[in-house]
Amino acid sequence: xxxxxxxxxxxxxxxxxxxxxxxxxxxxxxxxxxxxxxxxxxxxxxxxxxxxxxxxxxxxxxxxxxxxxxxxxxxxxxxxxxxxxxxxxxxxxxxxxxxxxxxxxxxxxxxxxxxxxxxxxxxxxxxxxxxxxxxxxxxxxxxxxxxxxxxxxxxxxxxxxxxxxxxxxxxxxxxxxxxxxxxxxxxxxxxxxxxxxxxxxxxxxx
Numbered sequence: 001x002x003x004x005x006x007x008x009x010x011x012x013x014x015x016x017x018x019x020x021x022x023x024x025x026x027x028x029x030x031x032x033x034x035x036x037x038x039x040x041x042x043x044x045x046x047x048x049x050x051x052x053x054x055x056x057x058x059x060x061x062x063x064x065x066x067x068x069x070x071x072x073x074x075x076x077x078x079x080x081x082x083x084x085x086x087x088x089x090x091x092x093x094x095x096x097x098x099x100x101x102x103x104x105x106x107x108x109x110x111x112x113x114x115x116x117x118x119x120x121x122x123x124x125x126x127x128x129x130x131x132x133x134x135x136x137x138x139x140x141x142x143x144x145x146x147x148x149x150x151x152x153x154x155x156x157x158x159x160x161x162x163x164x165x166x167x168x169x170x171x172x173x174x175x176x177x178x179x180x181x182x183x184x185x186x187x188x189x190x191x192x193x194x195x196x197x198x199x200x201x202x203x204x205x206x
Contacts, residue, residue, distance in 0.1 A: 008195045009142070009175035011166050018168075019139045020050060020055040021063045021130070023122070023153045025106050026092055027173030028067060028099030030147070034091040035083070035099075038147045038175045039176075045105045047199055048173060049057060052107065054206055057174045061137050063113040065122045067093040067152065068100045074127060075118050120152045131163065136159035141166035143202060144194075145173035150185035158193050170202060 025048065028034055030041045052062045062139040063202035069076045070092050072084060086092055100116075102108055134142065143162070144167055146153050152175050160167045169189050176182050190196035 003203050007010050008166070011142070011168070011195050013057045013168060013202070015060050015206070017138065017140050019063055019137060019142040020052060021065060021122075021135055021142045021144045021146075021156070022052070023065050023144065023156060024136040024148070025064070025103050025146050026093065026099065027103055028093035031091055033089070033097075035086050035089060036148070036177075038177060041051065041175045042103065042105075044145070044147075044173055044175060045103065046078070049105070049107045051145070051170070051173065051202065052109075052112075052197060054203065055143070056109065056111075057125060058206055060143075060165040061113060061139070061204075062109070063115055063130070063133065063142075064106075064108055065115045065117055065128065065146075065152075065156070066102065067102060067118075068116045069094050069118050070093050071097070076117070079119070081145050102145050102193045113114055117152075119155075120161045121155035122152070123156055123163060132164070140164070141168070143168045147175050149174040149176040150181050151176070152169045154189055156195075158188055161193045168202070170195045170199055171182075171196050171197050 093099040113126050115130050117128035122128045122130040157167050
């Protein structure tokens with residue numbers, strides 16, 4: 001007997017109700033020598049630019065979220081306990097450092113939205129203004145991609161589902177530290193928190 005499909009598999013991308021949210025495509029996680037470097041993340045840039053261009057053409061807001069924090073670490077909370085902060089590394093994601101800059105080649109347009117966050121999830125209270133921005137734009141769903149798959153992209157996705165947002169998680173436009181972590185993250189996200197899709201699926205549905 002065939003198991004019934006989850007209702008989320010029937011979710012549709014409706015341009016007037018959807019945003020594109022791109023997480024942490026910045027030097028702190030991509031440049032050589034970065035404190036937390038995601039292997040292969042630079043390879044995502046051309047296809048992310050392609051997806052963002054498609055969304056702009058369909059009047060879907062494009063939101064770039066990036067990790068930051070005060071240079072004195074006073075607003076990092078327990079983030080600073082998770083790993084040693086490299087205060088002598090310009091690629092740390094801290095105010096005034098190169099780590100908060102977007103990666104080379106990423107096309108951020110004047111009409112796009114840039115949202116800083118200070119927690120892994122962009123949707124936990126106090127982290128950023130992503131939720132009021134999406135609500136104000138009349139969006140109840142979003143396409144998500146970026147890095148790290150199982151940290152900031154996943155935690156934002158999990159909180160989004162809890163808050164009532166439908167999330168389309170683009171599996172081949174995310175990266176993390178290892179293939180094993182990527183596989184596990186996609187399995188968990190797809191089972192419990194989002195509709196997992198590919199870029200080709202998004203293209204067909206937009």
